[in-house]
Amino acid sequence: MSESKGKMASLSMPEPPVQRALIEPMFHRPYMEGDFWYGITLEWMHSWKTYVGILSKKGSRPAGRRGEREKSSDGQGASGGSGGPPGGIFTAKLQHSHGLAMVPEDAWNTLFGWYGLADGHHIEKCAVYNYGDKVEIEVNHNPFKVMLSNSLKDPACECHIIRFSKAERVGHIEWKIRETFHVKRSVQTRLWGRLEGEDWQPLFDREKTIGKLLDIDSDFIKPDLALEVSDADSIWRGRPARAENTQMNAVGQFYKFSIFEDLSQSWEKDVHDQIDLIGRNLIQKMHQNFNNFMNRARDNLTERELGIQDSERHLEERENEIAEKMKLLEEREVKLGAQISQHNQNVVAFNKDREVMVAQMEEERQELKKNRDEFETEKKDFQDELKRMSQLHRIQESRVKLDIGGQQFTTALQTLQKEPYCFFARMFSGRHSMETNADGSYFIDRDGTHFRYILNYLRDGEVKEGTMPDNESFYNELLIEAEHYQIRGLVEHLKNLIRQCGKPKRRVSPGESPPERSYSTRVSGRSSGDSPPGRSYSPRMPVRSTGDSPIETPYSPRTSGRSSYSSYSSSTGTSSFGVR
Known part of the structure; x- marks a missing residue:
C-alpha cells in the first residue's frame, strides 16, 4: 500500500466480491433531476475496480462512463500497490478535471464509509439538472447580479455578483442576499428575479428552485435578483420598475446552508466561515473606499464651481467688448448701403445673362431626358437579369x-x-x-x-x-x-x-x-x-x-x-x- 488509510472512514470494509456486488449496479443508474453525484479521480476508481475484480490487473483501462475520461488531470496515484485496497478517496472538481468519474450519491456514501477521503481532498458534490432538452450534471453555477430593489433608481446602487446552483432553493438564495446587505432578522423581505431583457418575476415561494422559477436552461445565463425590503408599516412599496403590483408576502422558510453544504465536515465549514469573514472585510474596505471617493468628488465639484464663477466674470468683460464692436458695425452698415446700390445695377446685367443661360439649359434638359429614357430601359433590363440570377442563387x-x-x-x-x-x-x-x-x-x-x-x-x-x-x-x-x-x-x-x-x-x-x-x-x-x-x-x-x-x-x-x-x-x- 503506497497510500495510507483515508481519514473519516466509518464502516467496516467487506471483502472485494461483496464490494463489487453492492457498488457495480449503482454505476449504471441514469441521471435523475434533483439527484446528487460525486466526483472521484479516474486513478482511484481504476485502482478500486482492479481491487474488486471489475478490471483485470493487466487489462487496459476502459473508457469511463459519463464523467470519466481517458486521461487524468492531476497525475496522482491512488493505487494501493500490489493487490491491496486503495487508500483514501481522491476527488477533483468537475469543471477543472480531465480525468473524473461521477458516481451516484448512494455509491459515494458507501465508498466514503469504507475508505474515507485522502488528505488534502474535499467532497465534490454536483447536482443533476434538467436543461430542457437533456438531463445532465451541472458543471458550472450561474453568476447572479444581486441588489436591493428599493435602491434600483439610484445609479450608484450597491450590487454584488454571487454564484448559485440552478438547483438551489430560493430560501437559501434570499437568506444569502439578506446576509450580504446586512438586513435585520425582524425585517420582512421578498425576492424578485429576471433574465436579461425580460420583466421582473416574483420569487415568493422559498421552497422552489431558482432554475425552474426563472426557466434557466444554460450555465452561461446571468440573471438579476432584487431583494425588496418592506416598510416599517409592513407595506411593500419598493418593488422593481414594471414589476407586478402585489402585497403578497413570501412563503416558506429560509435555509442558511445551500444544498451542497449539508454533508460538509467541520473543517470545511471553518474554511467557509473564513471566506465569509474575508468577504465582509472586503465589503467594509470597499465602503470605505467609496466614501473616500465621494469626498474627493465633492472637493472636485467645489473647484468646478469656483471655475464657473471666474468664467462669469470673463463673460461680462466679453459683453463690453461686443458693445464696442456693435458701434463699429453700424458705421460699416452705412458703407454697405452704397455697395447695395451698385449691386442692384449688377443684378440687371445678370438677368440679361440669365435669359441666355435658360435657353441653353432647355436644350441640355431635352438631351438629359433622352439619356434618362435610355438609362431607364437599361435599368429595367438589368433588374430583370438580377432577378433571374437571384432565383438561380436561391436554388443553389x-x-x-x-x-x-x-x-x-x-x-x-x-x-x-x-x-x-x-x-x-x-x-x-x-x-x-x-x-x-x-x-x-x-x-x-x-x-x-x-x-x-x-x-x-x-x-x-x-x-x-x-x-x-x-x-x-x-x-x-x-x-x-x-x-x-x-x-x-x-x-x-x-x-x-x-x-x-x-x-x-x-x-x-x-x-x-x-x-x-x-x-x-x-x-x-x-x-x-x-x-x-x-x-x-x-x-x-x-x-x-x-x-x-x-x-x-x-x-x-x-x-x-x-x-x-x-x-x-x-x-x-x-x-x-x-x-x-
Whole structure:
C-alpha cells in the first residue's frame, strides 16, 4: 500500500466480491433531476475496480462512463500497490478535471464509509439538472447580479455578483442576499428575479428552485435578483420598475446552508466561515473606499464651481467688448448701403445673362431626358437579369434534409456538391429520380454516428486539428463511411492517420482484394459533370425498381460485418436512384 488509510472512514470494509456486488449496479443508474453525484479521480476508481475484480490487473483501462475520461488531470496515484485496497478517496472538481468519474450519491456514501477521503481532498458534490432538452450534471453555477430593489433608481446602487446552483432553493438564495446587505432578522423581505431583457418575476415561494422559477436552461445565463425590503408599516412599496403590483408576502422558510453544504465536515465549514469573514472585510474596505471617493468628488465639484464663477466674470468683460464692436458695425452698415446700390445695377446685367443661360439649359434638359429614357430601359433590363440570377442563387443555396440511419441532418445543397465525384454530387446531379420521406428528407441506410464528421469535412474542405477523437478504431469506422460516400480527400487523410498509428487500417474478407484508388486531400473545385483526368472512376450504387427488391452493384470492397450498399426509400417503399 503506497497510500495510507483515508481519514473519516466509518464502516467496516467487506471483502472485494461483496464490494463489487453492492457498488457495480449503482454505476449504471441514469441521471435523475434533483439527484446528487460525486466526483472521484479516474486513478482511484481504476485502482478500486482492479481491487474488486471489475478490471483485470493487466487489462487496459476502459473508457469511463459519463464523467470519466481517458486521461487524468492531476497525475496522482491512488493505487494501493500490489493487490491491496486503495487508500483514501481522491476527488477533483468537475469543471477543472480531465480525468473524473461521477458516481451516484448512494455509491459515494458507501465508498466514503469504507475508505474515507485522502488528505488534502474535499467532497465534490454536483447536482443533476434538467436543461430542457437533456438531463445532465451541472458543471458550472450561474453568476447572479444581486441588489436591493428599493435602491434600483439610484445609479450608484450597491450590487454584488454571487454564484448559485440552478438547483438551489430560493430560501437559501434570499437568506444569502439578506446576509450580504446586512438586513435585520425582524425585517420582512421578498425576492424578485429576471433574465436579461425580460420583466421582473416574483420569487415568493422559498421552497422552489431558482432554475425552474426563472426557466434557466444554460450555465452561461446571468440573471438579476432584487431583494425588496418592506416598510416599517409592513407595506411593500419598493418593488422593481414594471414589476407586478402585489402585497403578497413570501412563503416558506429560509435555509442558511445551500444544498451542497449539508454533508460538509467541520473543517470545511471553518474554511467557509473564513471566506465569509474575508468577504465582509472586503465589503467594509470597499465602503470605505467609496466614501473616500465621494469626498474627493465633492472637493472636485467645489473647484468646478469656483471655475464657473471666474468664467462669469470673463463673460461680462466679453459683453463690453461686443458693445464696442456693435458701434463699429453700424458705421460699416452705412458703407454697405452704397455697395447695395451698385449691386442692384449688377443684378440687371445678370438677368440679361440669365435669359441666355435658360435657353441653353432647355436644350441640355431635352438631351438629359433622352439619356434618362435610355438609362431607364437599361435599368429595367438589368433588374430583370438580377432577378433571374437571384432565383438561380436561391436554388443553389437551397437546404437539403438527410435522414442517415434515423438521424436528421440539414445542410446546403452546395455543401453536398463540393466534392465533384462523391456520392452526393451524383445523387443531386439532377440525372436521377429521387423520392423523399413524408417530412421531405432523403433516407440513406447508413450509420449516422459518424456522418457529422463527413458533413463537417464537406463544409470546411479539410479536417481541422482537434475535431476528431484520436483513436485508431474510430479512424477505421470513419474510413468505411468515407469510402462509401466516396469522399476522396477524407479517405486519403484517414489512411494517413491509420498508417501513423502503425496498425492495419481494416480487415479484408477472404478472397477479396483491397481497391487501388488515388485520392486528393482537399475538396476539388471541378463540377460534378467532369471526370478526373488520367483515370476512370465508376462507382456503382443500388438501383431499386418500384415494387421489386433492390439490384445491388458493388462499388467498393465489402468489409466484415458492414454493408457496402446504400438504398434510398420513401415512405411508400418505391424506387430510389442509382449512379454509375
